[in-house]
Amino acid sequence: MDTVKKWTLSNGNKCFQFCERQEFERPWIIFLVGFLLIAGTSIEYLAKNSYYSLIPNFIFFFFAFLWWITIPLKANEAIIEKNIHEIMDDLVKKDATAVGTHVVRSIVYYDIKGTYGIITGRYFLVLLKNGKIWEYPIKYHTSTDGKCGYYECNKKHVVSNDKNHIRAIRPKEWRNFLAKINLSDKTKLWFLIFLIILVGGLIFAGTFWAVIKLKWWTFILLGGYFFLYETTKWIAKIRPKNFVNTIKRVVSLPLIIICIFVSLVQPFITIVGTFFFIFLFTFLVPAIIMTIFLKTGCLQLKSETIVFVVFALGSILTSNYSVTKNIIRHTPLKNWGNHTYESHRENLAFYLVHPSNMTFLMYFIYFVYLTISGYQFIQNEGYIISNEFDMSILKAFLVYIAFTNMRTKAKETEIKEKELLQRIAGLFEHDKYEY
Numbered sequence: 001m002d003t004v005k006k007w008t009l010s011n012g013n014k015c016f017q018f019c020e021r022q023e024f025e026r027p028w029i030i031f032l033v034g035f036l037l038i039a040g041t042s043i044e045y046l047a048k049n050s051y052y053s054l055i056p057n058f059i060f061f062f063f064a065f066l067w068w069i070t071i072p073l074k075a076n077e078a079i080i081e082k083n084i085h086e087i088m089d090d091l092v093k094k095d096a097t098a099v100g101t102h103v104v105r106s107i108v109y110y111d112i113k114g115t116y117g118i119i120t121g122r123y124f125l126v127l128l129k130n131g132k133i134w135e136y137p138i139k140y141h142t143s144t145d146g147k148c149g150y151y152e153c154n155k156k157h158v159v160s161n162d163k164n165h166i167r168a169i170r171p172k173e174w175r176n177f178l179a180k181i182n183l184s185d186k187t188k189l190w191f192l193i194f195l196i197i198l199v200g201g202l203i204f205a206g207t208f209w210a211v212i213k214l215k216w217w218t219f220i221l222l223g224g225y226f227f228l229y230e231t232t233k234w235i236a237k238i239r240p241k242n243f244v245n246t247i248k249r250v251v252s253l254p255l256i257i258i259c260i261f262v263s264l265v266q267p268f269i270t271i272v273g274t275f276f277f278i279f280l281f282t283f284l285v286p287a288i289i290m291t292i293f294l295k296t297g298c299l300q301l302k303s304e305t306i307v308f309v310v311f312a313l314g315s316i317l318t319s320n321y322s323v324t325k326n327i328i329r330h331t332p333l334k335n336w337g338n339h340t341y342e343s344h345r346e347n348l349a350f351y352l353v354h355p356s357n358m359t360f361l362m363y364f365i366y367f368v369y370l371t372i373s374g375y376q377f378i379q380n381e382g383y384i385i386s387n388e389f390d391m392s393i394l395k396a397f398l399v400y401i402a403f404t405n406m407r408t409k410a411k412e413t414e415i416k417e418k419e420l421l422q423r424i425a426g427l428f429e430h431d432k433y434e435y
Contacts, residue, residue, distance in 0.1 A: 005150075014155070015152045016150065018083075020148070024069060025072055037060065084108050087153050088106070092124075092126050102128070102129050104128060106127070107125050107168065123136065123165065124153065127169045133160040133166055133169060138153055197271060204268065275361075277328070282318050286309075286313055290310065312396040316400065319358050319404065328346065334346055362400065369393065
């Protein structure tokens with residue numbers, strides 16, 4: 001990607017230029033992903049005469065496809081927003097100071113038309129402390145000589161009366177609704193997380209159920225739909241008639257619904273993905289390592305001992321903030337610096353893995369397991385897995401209780417370092433004796 005070039009016009013407007021990345025670039029990426037998934041499913045079918053991996057492979061391919069087509073778009077948006085803020089922030093601050101107020105929030109906003117997301121206008125929206133909203137037009141100049149187009153940032157603003165612009169920059173109505181509810185912020189947050197998990201889980205489960213029922217028809221229906229979608233898009237481009245455009249909009253409705261479902265399920269994926277990666281690295285990885293050592297003869301431990309060590313160690317690691325934050329920074333949930341929402345996603349993950357939250361979650365998991373285990377033992381004189389395994393998990397929980405209590409007591413113990421240092425140093429002072 002070329003370097004961003006900046007300059008100032010004679011009217012004072014500032015411009016910047018860079019060659020934007022194109023949609024559907026590097027098709028070898030998605031072809032490679034598709035080939036590997038098809039190869040994996042084919043190997044399973046030839047080896048075991050089954051295709052259970054078909055459904056998870058298809059879901060993975062679907063999200064990989066969405067990720068692939070959005071790479072150039074997100075990269076372009078990140079560069080555009082970064083440069084517009086660099087150019088406009090100081091200018092907007094001076095304009096606000098001149099009228100005796102200050103900036104509360106500023107965003108880059110696009111006016112969109114049609115189902116294909118045609119951009120009809122670009123603006124730098126500014127919300128002021130006095131409640132007014134300013135909009136600075138951002139004009140895109142297309143290339144006339146085969147080179148890259150450029151963006152012109154207008155230094156003059158107007159007071160916005162556009163309802164879409166006002167809704168975009170002002171706090172969301174659902175946030176105002178939550179603010180009026182007499183509940184603590186923590187309660188509101190966990191209520192919102194519960195709704196996200198509920199809605200996202202229903203969408204994810206419904207999609208999974210539909211794929212199981214349709215089986216191979218899933219590929220046929222999706223392939224046929226995308227073929228029809230691209231065909232109507234091509235016809236509408238060469239024959240822009242009203243009837244053809246109407247058909248195009250009707251055909252686009254399923255894609256719009258899919259995009260809505262994807263946007264609703266993204267917070268669910270972030271929350272579930274956070275705990276998935278944490279438990280993967282704190283429980284599963286140590287279990288795999290110890291199992292390998294056991295198989296190779298490097299360790300002479302019983303399976304129950306491995307269960308005890310894995311549960312005790314994993315529980316302790318999940319409550320270590322430096323460990324959990326480091327795990328998040330090495331997963332797809334980290335802030336890649338491409339878009340604003342990535343920082344919100346990372347901050348949400350950091351909040352979820354805070355020791356207080358993880359300790360509560362681990363206590364809840366142990367509570368459920370031991371409750372079922374106790375009922376099974378008393379009522380049926382049986383065990384969830386076996387006597388040894390249930391006892392190993394119980395002992396691991398006792399170790400975890402001891403760890404959390406020890407950590408709490410350590411925080412309660414306040415030692416004044418300076419005073420303690422003076423007292424220790426005083427041990428080296430002795431009375432002077434005459435000899």
